[in-house]
Amino acid sequence: MKYADEFRDPAAARALLARIAKVTDEIGATKEKPVHIMEICGGHTHAIFRYGLDKLTPDGLEFIHGPGCPVCVLPMSRVDECVELAERPEVIFTTFGDAMRVPGTRKSLLQAKADGADVRMVYSPLDALELARRNPDREVVFFGLGFETTTPSTALSIQQAAAENLTNFSVFCNHITVPPPIKVLLDDPHMVLDGFVGPGHVSMVIGIEPYRFIARDYGKPIVVAGFEPIDLLQSVLMVLEQLRDGRAEVENQYSRVVPDSGNPVSIAACEDVYEPRPSFEWRGLGEIDSSGLRIRRKYAAYDAEEKFGVGYGQGAARFVPEPEGCACGDVMTGRLKPRQCPQFGTGCTPEMPLGALMVSSEGACAAYYQYGGLDLEPAE
Amino acid sequence: MCLGIPGQIVEIASAEKKLAIADVSGVRREVNVACIAGDAPLEDLIGTWTLIHVGFAMSRINEEEAAKTMEVLKMLGEAQEEIEAMRASQQAMERVS
Ligand code: SF4
Numbered sequence: 002m003k004y005a006d007e008f009r010d011p012a013a014a015r016a017l018l019a020r021i022a023k024v025t026d027e028i029g030a031t032k033e034k035p036v037h038i039m040e041i042c043g044g045h046t047h048a049i050f051r052y053g054l055d056k057l058t059p060d061g062l063e064f065i066h067g068p069g070c071p072v073c074v075l076p077m078s079r080v081d082e083c084v085e086l087a088e089r090p091e092v093i094f095t096t097f098g099d100a101m102r103v104p105g106t107r108k109s110l111l112q113a114k115a116d117g118a119d120v121r122m123v124y125s126p127l128d129a130l131e132l133a134r135r136n137p138d139r140e141v142v143f144f145g146l147g148f149e150t151t152t153p154s155t156a157l158s159i160q161q162a163a164a165e166n167l168t169n170f171s172v173f174c175n176h177i178t179v180p181p182p183i184k185v186l187l188d189d190p191h192m193v194l195d196g197f198v199g200p201g202h203v204s205m206v207i208g209i210e211p212y213r214f215i216a217r218d219y220g221k222p223i224v225v226a227g228f229e230p231i232d233l234l235q236s237v238l239m240v241l242e243q244l245r246d247g248r249a250e251v252e253n254q255y256s257r258v259v260p261d262s263g264n265p266v267s268i269a270a271c272e273d274v275y276e277p278r279p280s281f282e283w284r285g286l287g288e289i290d291s292s293g294l295r296i297r298r299k300y301a302a303y304d305a306e307e308k309f310g311v312g313y314g315q316g317a318a319r320f321v322p323e324p325e326g327c328a329c330g331d332v333m334t335g336r337l338k339p340r341q342c343p344q345f346g347t348g349c350t351p352e353m354p355l356g357a358l359m360v361s362s363e364g365a366c367a368a369y370y371q372y373g374g375l376d377l378e379p380a381e
Numbered sequence: 382m383c384l385g386i387p388g389q390i391v392e393i394a395s396a397e398k399k400l401a402i403a404d405v406s407g408v409r410r411e412v413n414v415a416c417i418a419g420d421a422p423l424e425d426l427i428g429t430w431t432l433i434h435v436g437f438a439m440s441r442i443n444e445e446e447a448a449k450t451m452e453v454l455k456m457l458g459e460a461q462e463e464i465e466a467m468r469a470s471q472q473a474m475e476r477v478s
Binding site for chain 1: 469
């Protein structure tokens with residue numbers, strides 16, 4: 002009850018939970034043979050744990066936590082390259098705070114900063130641009146990180162830099178896209194996924210059409226969802242109803258923010274600035290075709306990979322294995338629960354993360370760690 | 382970074398660069414409004430509530446939606462984190478090299 006009461010509208014939450022329980026029953030899902038729904042977005046993962054939705058929903062429903070936390074899937078080799086860039090004396094390396102503690106082979110950006118590198122946490126690429134204007138004798142590198150939600154902001158910043166002819170601003174581009182890893186998970190014969198809760202803010206930019214293949218080619222339902230707990234419950238119910246009725250469709254639960262066709266200005270800016278990389282490495286998932294974005298040739302002057310000769314296509318390919326004992330890959334593909342990782346809570350904590358899923362509050366392990374110990378009572 | 386934060390546009394800073402000032406829980410912050418501007422003059426945006434992601438207004442929302450979103454973000458601890466990040470960023474910009 003504790004948790005249902007925390008909802009803005011506890012009565013609506015209870016009604017939705019009752020319907021979820023009923024439809025789960027109608028599907029015939031049980032604790033032993035549950036229906037598996039993946040929430041793709043790390044923001045949803047965080048909300049599910051914060052509101053205890055995994056505890057409030059029936060045993061026959063299991064959440065699988067998807068790869069939608071950009072910090073968590075950042076490969077170690079890319080962190081190493083960030084550190085390399087940051088350690089150059091002429092560089093001011095700018096990054097979102099979330100990325101500071103991601104472990105690299107040698108060190109994290111936080112450690113690089115402690116060792117004297119000029120690393121600055123910025124809230125926005127706009128601030129990195131401003132730093133470049135204020136420090137004409139330095140090279141300002143912005144660490145472009147994130148899914149479709151933040152991808153347009155970096156693109157618009159590059160366009161702005163070009164319009165102003167700023168010559169000391171560049172982007173180390175690590176932007177990634179949601180659909181390709183979903184396809185990889187769906188192609189994985191060990192993966193047991195029945196449906197998806199789709200990331201609302203990604204769709205705010207790209208619309209809902211890019212998920213069509215999930216319904217059409219794989220016959221799985223997907224419902225694009227908002228972030229309030231009621232949104233999540235409603236979306237889970239919509240997925241379950243599709244399953245019960247034998248439908249596989251793309252539905253939009255979050256239409257008050259997500260237009261079906263996305264945001265045209267954002268889409269145009271991204272189209273102008275980026276092209277897909279042949280492949281990109283994801284921590285825990287490996288190389289995935291066309292899953293990363295790189296800066297187009299016409300903006301090469303703003304591409305830190307070109308400017309400083311680091312990253313994909315520069316020198317020997319670098320694959321850095323995950324640290325010993327880290328089960329991030331298995332957790333990310335739903336094979337293990339965070340608690341089943343031998344490092345969980347001992348060798349790996351939010352203060353001293355070993356794996357990336359413990360770094361950000363959107364990572365499944367950090368969310369388990371933060372909220373998993375709470376004494377939760379089921380809703381009535 | 383992915384969840385964003387609601388803010389209200391209170392002032393236009395540069396029409397040419399599509400920059401406005403948003404009020405985010407009492408903190409004033411420069412935001413880019415290219416994605417929500419449309420063809421109307423930027424002044425028309427004043428008073429508009431918007432969901433802001435890393436300094437970019439990404440969609441228009443209504444006041445009720447803004448309040449509901451802020452409540453969830455506070456519960457998740459993300460509202461404080463975002464506002465803290467805005468403050469820290471201001472300081473990072475002012476530090477001379
Ligand atoms: S506990 Fe740490 S090492 Fe284990 S899966 Fe989670 S993040 Fe990875």
